[in-house]
Amino acid sequence: MSTEVRVPTLGESVTEATVATWFKQPGDAVAVDEMLCELETDKVTVEVPSPVAGTLSEIVAAEGETVGVDALLAQIAEGDAAPAPAKKEEPKAEAAPAPAAAAKDVEDAPSAKKLMAENNLTDVTGTGKDGRVMKEDVLNAIAAPAPAPAAAPRAPVAADQADREERVKMTRLRQTIAKRLKDSQNTAAMLTTYNEVDMTEVMALRNEYKDLFLKKHGVKLGFMSFFTKACVHALNEVPEVNAEIDGTDIVYKNYVNMGIAAGTPTGLVVPVINDADQMSFAAIEKAIAEKGAKARDGKLSMAEMQGGTFTISNGGVYGSLMSSPILNPPQSGILGMHKIQDRPMAIGGQVVIRPMMYLALSYDHRIVDGKGAVTFLVRVKEALEDPRRLLMDL
Structure with missing residues (x-):
């Protein structure tokens, strides 16, 4: 008896995937729930287990193929023995279609020729008799959006x-990252404003309580919970940074789903911490640790990367001193954190060495004005330089 292995449901709005790796080959024995292959979608990797025990008799979708939901992946022969893989018949060569008869010369409508000359058009498809170009055809061609420019040929x-080069096909995740980031630049009126924050107080508070925090909550106290809390505080004062544009409407979010950008071996992902504005420092740190581990292992689900309202990106862990983060659409703001570096600062008329960090807020200028963006960044700076303000909601 033969059992079909099909593409499982891939998640909300995901309709296709790429077959990444086959762990089994035709003739191999498989057990129930043993992994047969891995599928790559736009955001996550999906493992496909064997539904029955038996022998893999045929692989229908090879590595690298694009498959849709419920598409046939393989056949499994239940039991100990499996029939030899069926030999696919070679498709019969079809007779080449007869060449189309040469189109006879057709005179275009005078009004169409005039419009074509005025708009510098030379190739318009005609819908009139015998392919004659009519005035309406030219008007439609003028109104049609211009085709996207072709990619520049490789040098x-x-x-x-x-022979010293290697060509590797982009993964679906990398293709999606490239498309979304470019779409973000093409859609949003993106602008970045900068500031710097003195991390002295946050570092002192963290050093004082990190052991007690770990002992009580079972998770390390990091900087991300401070930044998350500071951003929530600032978003309450500047709600447009936590909003999005939907057509001609502005959708204000009365909650904060915080996206935490994370680099993984396969590319950038942004797991989302829902209702971060309702969470304690410990709950935020636990959520970040959990989502970070899932991201590194490629175990994030689609649901865990959807619904974000604002994003924090920490390039400082890689040594970045300054950058301009790109918006994560449809969000209207993203905060870039950077490396903490000792710098001489003028404080009270004296030059002192302080641990400083540059902050960058990229925002969509269509919805967020400069005043709101600068106010947001100043509120984040104030909350971090004096964390007591977070307790007092100042």
Whole structure:
């Protein structure tokens, strides 16, 4: 008896995937729930287990193929023995279609020719008799959106260097990252404002309570919970940074779902901490640790990466001193954290060494004005330089 293995449901709004890796080959024995293959979607990797015990008799979708939901992946012969893989018949060559008869010369409508000349159009598809171009055809061609410019051809490579190159197909995740980031630049009126924060008080508070915090809550006290709390505080005062544009409407969110950008071996993902504005420092740190571990292991679900209203990106862990983060659409704001570095600062007329961090807020200028963006960043700075303000809601 043969059992079909099909593509499982991939998640909300995900309709196709790429077959990444087959762990089994035709003729291999498989057990129930043993992993057969891995599928890559836009955001997550999906493992496909065997529904029955038996022998893998045929692989229908090879590695690298794009498959839709419920598409056939393989066949499993239940039991100990499996029939030899069925030999696929070679498709019969079809007779080439006869060449189309040469189109006879057709005179376009005078009004169409005039419009084409005025708008510098030379290739318009006609809908009139025998393919004659009519005035309406030219008007439709003028109103049609211009085609996207073709990608620039790759520069030629010297013959003695070509064998030292390696061409690897982009994963679906990397393709999605590239598309979303470029769409963000093309859609939003993106602008970045900068400030710097003195991390002295946060570092002192963390050092004083980190052991007690770990002992009571079972999780380390990091900087991300301070930044999350500071951003929530600032978003309450500048709600447009936590809003999004939907057509001609502005949708204000009366909650904060905080996206925490995380770099993984396969690319950038942004797990979301829902209702971060209702969470304690310990709950935030636990959520960040849990989502971070899932991101590194490729175990994040689609639901865990949807619904974010604002994002924090920490390039400082890699040593970045300054950057301009790109918005995560449809969000209207993203905060960039950077490396903490000792710098000489003028404080009270004296030059002192302080641990400083540059902050960058990228925002959508269509919805957030400069005043709101600067106010947001100043409130984050004030909350971090004097964390007591978070307790007093100041």
